[in-house]
Amino acid sequence: MARPATVTIDLDALRHNLAQVRLRAPGAKVMAVVKADGYGHGLERVARALAGAEAFGVAALSDAERLRAIGLRNRIVLLSGFDEAADLDVLRELDVDTVVHHATQLALLEADAGSGPGAPICVWLKFDTGMHRLGFAPAQAEAVHARLRALPNVAPDIVLMTHFASSDDIAGAQTPAQLGLFGATTAHLDGAASLSNSAAILGWPAAHRDWVRAGGALYGLSVSDGKVGADFGLRPVMRLSTRLIAINRVAKGERVGYSATWQCPEDMDVGVAAIGYGDGYPRSVPAGTPVLLGGKRVPLIGRVSMDLMTLDLRSAPDARVGDEIELWGPGLPVEEIAAAAGTISYELTCSITRRVRAATTG
């Protein structure tokens, strides 16, 4: 029998979520962010379903290559930018836009211009308005913009962008401060503007401007504490499931699993599900974290191991070997499992490993 651990990707839900993003940010063009293999959902299948997006955002040139290889003609933006001269030829060959965020990149573009006129490259010029990760300091904005505009190998329509650090914090002061600084920084520059990630699409309409950059929202994921995608009208795209492969009667006082962390309070049935951290299910969740069995929540007990987890079946007397189990998906929000693991939903969807079988619906 094949290993039953399966990740099912709902393409209908992806399209629904793209439509929701458009409703939230009317008038803005949408960059569908598909880095990290489409947040673990599978780059090609996600990109095909989202082919209506005006652009795709990737973190690696190899991802851009994969998108061109399946025939997608959409704009593609290399979000972390190029890092060596040879990348410029690949950008041209694949017709891919690049973010420019650092002086070393500016120097490479200037050297490239001096070595003969290649086709112009579309640039997304990134300013650091407070996240302090990537971007030029606002004080350099006009000088950098002027140097780029002077280059024959840079297309004249430069997109101006920044990235928010805390746009999930709707009451906080950081996003308004970043918005204000971006406005001041770009007041005398022309070009379309792009600021919003998913949380800003959902929470900061003033930041929508010309291009929104949607990642998590497209996959139905929330980054807001205590909220799930459905709270924003989004549908979960990933469903992780497996099957029950054993049910064992274990006596009161016996301990279950590695390091014997869980003790049976009475004689009881312990279920064994074929999934573990080797599939990408987080080992860090505590006993009591739910799985869905026959539509009902059942708590896992003991340590999650590499291939298996154990379940307390006292509330599921009808459970049978072979029954399907949902680890997260439409019936059990991944945000809830992520909270139990002390992380965010993005990390869980990105962590599904290669041995997990992939299927699509919709």
Ligand SMILES: *Cc1c(COP(=O)(O)O)cnc(C)c1O
């Ligand atoms: C990943 C990323 C996004 C998307 O962020 P979400 O929170 O997933 O919507 C947007 N912009 C940049 C620059 C990114 O790196």
